Amino acid sequence: MLVVSSIGLCDDLHAVKPAVFLESSIKDTTINLTNDYRYLKTGYYVSLHAEVLGSQVIPSCENIIDASRTPILLLRAQKANIPTVPFLVTDNVKKIIKEVGLPVVVFAVNPFIHEGYKVAKNQSALYRAMKSLGMNYKFTVCAQPLRGELNTVKSVFGKTELADEQISAISQKVYELFRIPLCKLHVQKAEDKAFLCGLEPLKETELSKADLKLISKEIMLISQQGNHIGV
Amino acid sequence: MSRIACFVEKYNFSDPREEAALQNFKAAAEKSGSQFSFLFRENIQDIPNYDAVFIRATTDPLFTSYIVSKTAWELGKKVIDDPESIKICANKIHQYALFEKHNIPRIPTVFLSKDDLRHKKITEIFDTLGKPVVIKAPYTSFSRYVEKAACETSFREVAKRFFKKSDVLAIQKFTPTAFDWRVGVLGNDILYVCKYMIPKGKWKHGAKLRGKPTVIWGRTVSVQKKDMPPRLREVALKACSVIGKGLYGVDIKEVNGEYVVVEVNDNPSIYAGYEDQMDPDIYQRIISHLSA
Numbered sequence: 001m002l003v004v005s006s007i008g009l010c011d012d013l014h015a016v017k018p019a020v021f022l023e024s025s026i027k028d029t030t031i032n033l034t035n036d037y038r039y040l041k042t043g044y045y046v047s048l049h050a051e052v053l054g055s056q057v058i059p060s061c062e063n064i065i066d067a068s069r070t071p072i073l074l075l076r077a078q079k080a081n082i083p084t085v086p087f088l089v090t091d092n093v094k095k096i097i098k099e100v101g102l103p104v105v106v107f108a109v110n111p112f113i114h115e116g117y118k119v120a121k122n123q124s125a126l127y128r129a130m131k132s133l134g135m136n137y138k139f140t141v142c143a144q145p146l147r148g149e150l151n152t153v154k155s156v157f158g159k160t161e162l163a164d165e166q167i168s169a170i171s172q173k174v175y176e177l178f179r180i181p182l183c184k185l186h187v188q189k190a191e192d193k194a195f196l197c198g199l200e201p202l203k204e205t206e207l208s209k210a211d212l213k214l215i216s217k218e219i220m221l222i223s224q225q226g227n228h229i230g231v
Numbered sequence: 232m233s234r235i236a237c238f239v240e241k242y243n244f245s246d247p248r249e250e251a252a253l254q255n256f257k258a259a260a261e262k263s264g265s266q267f268s269f270l271f272r273e274n275i276q277d278i279p280n281y282d283a284v285f286i287r288a289t290t291d292p293l294f295t296s297y298i299v300s301k302t303a304w305e306l307g308k309k310v311i312d313d314p315e316s317i318k319i320c321a322n323k324i325h326q327y328a329l330f331e332k333h334n335i336p337r338i339p340t341v342f343l344s345k346d347d348l349r350h351k352k353i354t355e356i357f358d359t360l361g362k363p364v365v366i367k368a369p370y371t372s373f374s375r376y377v378e379k380a381a382c383e384t385s386f387r388e389v390a391k392r393f394f395k396k397s398d399v400l401a402i403q404k405f406t407p408t409a410f411d412w413r414v415g416v417l418g419n420d421i422l423y424v425c426k427y428m429i430p431k432g433k434w435k436h437g438a439k440l441r442g443k444p445t446v447i448w449g450r451t452v453s454v455q456k457k458d459m460p461p462r463l464r465e466v467a468l469k470a471c472s473v474i475g476k477g478l479y480g481v482d483i484k485e486v487n488g489e490y491v492v493v494e495v496n497d498n499p500s501i502y503a504g505y506e507d508q509m510d511p512d513i514y515q516r517i518i519s520h521l522s523a
Contacts, residue, residue, distance in 0.1 A: 019344060019346050019347070022342075022344055022399075039292050039293060040322075040369065040370070040396055040397040040398065041397075041398050042344070042345070042398040042399075045324065045344075045398060045399050048322075048324065048325055048328070049328070052325070052328040052329060052332055061318060061325075062314075062315075062318065065292045065297070065318065066301065069292075069297065069298055069301070071275075071298050071302065072297075072298060072301045072302065072305075075301075075302060075305050076305060079305065088276060089272075089275045089276065089295075089298060090272070090273050090275075091272060091273065092273050095273065109295065109298060110293075111291070111293035111294060139295070140272050140275075140295055140298075
């Protein structure tokens with residue numbers, strides 16, 4: 001099993017740097033570790049290179065793209081029975097107010113903004129959110145009703161440090177579906193239930209020592225289980 | 232009766248030749264008893280109400296068109312362009328890596344990573360491909376983000392600009408020709424054949440006039456399918472076979488009697504009086520493919 005990593009891992013873990021991997025033709029089950037899996041960035045090209053070589057790799061290019069496009073993340077999550085709330089893709093403020101209502105959480109769906117969301121509790125806040133995330137109303141956004149409290153959790157191979165069972169279960173299921181080893185998840189809790197809202201890249205500085213230890217542990221586990229990465 | 236949604240953006244109606252082609256698709260669908268509706272971004276949630284989705288807006292994994300394609304695909308609809316074709320065709324690095332793997336005749340190409348933009352590497356590239364070279368951003372379309380560089384200074388200037396968005400670029404041997412073949416392929420079959428002429432004094436089909444933002448386009452010369460050189464046909468179909476079974480426009484150069492693939496495009500341009508000139512049945516064939 002090959003670990004390609006752009007982040008400094010614990011000493012017990014042998015990993016190849018992305019630049020070295022991209023120049024190589026090493027064909028092996030590959031775990032691509034980076035805090036940033038955005039499309040067109042090095043993390044994407046690592047998975048692409050592994051796929052073209054014919055290797056099993058996590059995450060796959062398809063999952064990298066789909067997980068970062070909020071409407072597709074939610075659609076595929078729904079199909080996999082991961083709780084979500086209804087969402088609307090639009091560039092029209094009035095339509096959001098009519099069909100989703102307020103308060104609302106809005107995610108960008110455009111080529112330029114890769115992270116972040118905005119919560120709007122009234123119409124003028126929604127106009128501001130749409131103006132900023134839709135880049136002057138040029139692009140659509142993905143709007144979801146905000147029914148409770150929005151939580152952001154780190155997911156390391158599907159594990160979260162949060163004690164909330166429902167959020168942990170969502171994190172695990174999202175990992176099983178998309179196999180993104182490192183990411184942040186936005187989950188809302190309403191009426192004692194948790195609902196997936198979005199996923200975004202981690203900043204490298206957000207990875208703690210405990211996270212790095214957890215990465216080592218998870219990779220050891222995959223190795224002990226015969227390099228089964230669930231692809 | 233099949234219900235077909237044609238996903239378009241406002242700009243698809245800005246050129247009368249494209250608008251006429253869109254109306255030709257609508258007429259062909261209605262003639263064969265299908266419903267054909269234009270679907271704009273504000274009505275994406277209506278996708279479940281259709282049997283098939285035909286995307287005419289520009290495709291890219293980062294554009295709304297990908298959301299439309301993947302949503303339709305996940306809902307089990309017929310879709311042109313399918314998400315896998317968008318993923319491969321919208322990223323030329325992916326495409327050229329597949330061409331290399333499957334030995335598709337192609338223009339000599341090397342990849343350059345962001346961290347590799349060094350004097351030694353640039354010299355190596357010039358030694359391998361000669362001067363000038365063509366620097367191509369993976370997300371190129373309509374001849375944009377493809378530029379020539381003949382020295383290290385201009386190489387670095389272009390590469391740095393393209394690296395802002397993508398961490399890997401494709402560098403190709405400069406291969407000037409009077410025209411590029413454009414072969415339309417649908418479901419592993421030839422749909423139409425054209426020559427995209429290169430404007431005089433330029434090296435690509437769509438070129439900017441010096442110092443001006445306007446793009447001038449070379450002529451489109453439609454060719455009868457029966458007159459298509461057999462080797463051209465073979466290379467075009469082989470290139471598409473590593474991508475999928477959708478609708479593609481394959482750009483091929485004829486160099487010293489050999490046919491080499493420049494790129495395969497999903498979402499190929501179809502303008503009334505141009506690509507359809509020798510093959511007016513292309514509208515019907517695409518509609519039949521969607522409603523089959």
